[in-house]
Amino acid sequence: MRTILVVGGGYAGFYTAWKLEKKLRRDEAEVVVVDPRPYMTYQPFLPEVLAGSVEARHAAVALRRHLKRTRLVNGSVTTIDHANRTVVVQPAAGESFPLAYDILVVTAGAVTRKLAIPGVAENAIGMKHVEEAVAIRDRLLTAFDQAATLPRGPQRQRLLTATFVGGGFSGVEGFGELMSLGQALVKRYPELDPSELSFHLVEARDRILPEVTGEPGRWVVRHLEKRGGHVHLNAQVRSAAGGRIALSTGEEFDSELIVWTAGNGANPMVHNHTDLPIDARGRVVVRADLRVGTDAEPVEDAWAAGDDAAVPDLAIDQPGAATVPNAQHAVRQGKLLARNLIAALRGRPAKPYKHAGLGVVATLGLGRGIFQWHGIVIKGFPAWVMHRGYHVLAVPTWERKVRVLAVWATAVLFGRDIVSLASVQHPRRAFETGGEPVRATAGTRA
Template sequence: MPKILIVGGGYAGFYTAWKLEKWLRKGEAEVTVVDPLPYMTYQPFLPEVAAGSIEPRHAVVSLRRHLKSTRVLAAKVTKIDHASKTATITPNAGEAWEESYDIIVVTAGAVSRTFPIPGVADNAIGLKTIEEATAIRDQILTNFDKAAVLPPGPERERLLTVVVVGGGFAGIEVFAELRSFASALLQKYPELSFEETHFHLIEAMGRIMPEVSLPTSHWVLKNLAERGAQVHLDTQLKSAVDGVIELSTGESFAAGTIIWTAGVMATPDVKNSDLPIEERGRLRVRADLRVEGDDGIVEGAWGCGDVAAVPDLTGGGVGGFCVPNAQHAVRQGKTLAKNLVATLRGEKVHDYFHKNLGAVAGLGLGIGVFQSGKIALKGLLAWFAHRGYHGLAMPSWERKLRVIWGWVNNFFLGRDIVSLEAREHPRVAFETFAARPRPAAPAAAPAPAAPAVEPAKKEPALVGAPASSPAPEATAAAAAPAAAAAAPAEGAEKPARAPRARAPRKTTPKSE
């Protein structure tokens, strides 16, 4: 059987493998997916995860649970040598090895793209993974707990200040969701006031959300302003050292949470291959998703998703290519699987063509926007459209039910506001009270050797003294150290004293 190696288990990789399982005949090909994470993350739900509206595990899809016949490897592909059709697999545990393949599908996704702004790498957090969204949620809750026990002042307001960099869809959604989350939290924290919470969004361009019309973006700005959130347009972040935000406008303030959403880039690992890469670091592919080099099609190599420069045949892309979002990645994965099966069977392949039907965004509980052509919805109706679309777009009915059931629970019970930030150091409590072996006692130092003493000159014995008795002077000199050595230490048990010889007592006869 031909071996198909899929690099990456995100949107595009998961959907490619999922559809191959559906369309391949038994024994037609062997499929392997390589990804260091055991799940696919549904990224449109990350803002709601950060705001506590969706449980983190409900926003991910287990690869092993839903890929029944696909071989899943918890590892990274660190090198691709397509000339020899081998890939270097570096597992999460164990030694790396060379994996041979017949067909390779590169769907390695994208990572956050940052700029060398002082302090960003040390103090900011992205929004590309479920771990990041969960950490943002826990940090917001922990900062509220800390601020509630502090007196009013700069430190309290720093903890309650949130900064989001980037005014695209992801940035606006997480910004608005967190504003809604913080407003709801104030009901549980009577020590804090609304005026002490500060939300700032920084956007270098003159508008937000380029996917919607200008009037719709203006409505979003107005809505955010009414909710106490401030958007800085035509503004750049100059520094974030020690959490102190410095803007190009000269404004400066301290922030407790800094979130970076200002762009993505193709996974840099794709450069460790002999496959053709374009100037922005993306894989060069044709509209039918086959890899293309200077000499034409590269046989046995395919690519799609955020890591690939896929031509947008509708003419609506940026620079002639599809924008990196979930809507394209899901559909490209399905098209790639269909074309791959067609190639194995000698059938015709088809170009990827998808015209964007609209954009929908959630801006907090009960607030959303929807744009399709000239039709725009705002407020509650758009919020229902947002949840309805993404609830149905979540892969597998098992995941759909978990997400929708969570929404229903939150409607009646409210959002869970427990921070689990301590999970990052789960052994602290155990280590603090764990009993440890006592350190070994140090070995006693050896006693110094006594100095050699010359034998004393024999003196004539005194009259009445034993023949072996020393002279009186010697006796007195030796008596002092001997007495000192014999004296017990304070608190120690005294040695038994030798009985003294006593004169016989004169006995008196008892009276009868």
């Protein structure tokens, strides 16, 4: 049998392997998936994980539960040597080792794009993984507990200030959900005043949500500001040293929580440690049928999809355009890649990828959202219902759909769960201190 190696178990990788399992004959090929995490993260649910509307584990799909005929390797691919059909894998424990294959599928995904700004690496947190969304929620809840014991002043104000950097979908949805959580949470703290809450969204361009057209995008800004948020457009973070945000506009403020969602960057492994053709942005060059290479220079036995692939966008009349890196494209590319790979194995022609998009929908907090498809715009509660409906249908496996629906139904009856489990980030602290109280200054992250 030939070995099909899938690098990355995210959207595109999971769906490729999942569909290959269903379509391949048992003696036709072996599928191997290499990923450092044992699950696929359904990223559209991360803002709701952050707000406590979705249980963290329900936003993750266990690879071993659903890829039953696939060999799973827990580790990271550090080098691709396609000329010799070999990758180097660094496992979570132990020495790195080579892994041979016959057919390569690169779906390693993108990484959070970090800039060389003072204080960002030390103080900010991303929002690309379940662990990050959980940590953001727990830090906000812990900050409220700490602020409630302090008198009014700079220390308390810092604890009640949160900043999102990046006005794309992740940033806006996370910002809206966290602000909704904070404003609901403050009602449980008679020691605090709602006017003390300070939520900032910083975007370098003159607009947020680039996939949404002008007026709906401006409506989102007005909506967030009406709810008490501070939206800083045409502003860049110059420094976050010590948790103090300094903007290019001259504004400065202290922020206990800094969430960095300023776009995606090329996966370093794909960009720097592969002999596959790479474009100027560090993505794998692929044809419309998801084979690596070009029509003039195809790369044999190599395929790619998802955020780390420059897939030609045939749905728009713009030569050289590539599909945007989002969940819609990654899922559909993964499914098509599996079908095309099987077609190639059986001597049939592969089909080009073309997807026009189903519109855009975003949550802006509990009961609030926006949807746009061409000239049709829906705002508020109906858009929020559409957001939940779309994603509960889109999340893979019926098991996950049922679990998410159960949590939503429970929340309708009993409201938000406001328990902070920040202590799980330091599970040995109670054991080490023997029950002695730990002295911490205001602003110390638990």
